[in-house]
Amino acid sequence: MRIGVYPGTFDPITLGHMDIIRRGAKLVDRLVVGVTTNPGKSPMFTLPERMAMVEREVEAIGGDIRVVSFDSLLMDFAERERATMIVRGLRAVADFEYEYQMAGMNQQLNDRIETVFLMADVCLQPIASRLVKEIAIFGGHIGKFVSAAVCDEVVARVARDGRRGS
Structure with a gap:
């Protein structure tokens, strides 16, 4: 079974993330969306x-998509999930430089797991x-950037935290 992992913080999940999930799911038998924490970000x-x-957002896509949280090295998580592929989305050249470096480091940690880059829809x-x-x-x-349900959640969170919302 070909298993891919698509990692991210998804804070919040955007239409760009959903595009990569839809397309990534076509490349593997099972796609594991890994929701993680990032010490450098304030979610x-x-x-x-x-x-x-x-x-909720991936439910409509269908297929074998699992959503799993993790708080470890990506390659350790991918190994636990028996993944053979890491799926990463690219938006611009700046993304490529960071992702290229990360893919190289990940390959040094585990050369049995390939990194596949998907360009986001224009x-x-x-x-x-x-x-x-x-x-x-x-x-x-x-x-324009998130689903209606995610939009509502973000606006509600902004309002709850006392900031101006849309």
């Missing part, structure tokens, strides 16, 4: 909230979770 949503958000390339949150915090509309 808007808790890990359980992000897990629920991702599970209309989705500028979308980044960080920018979605920033737009929402300053009262901009984020409906």
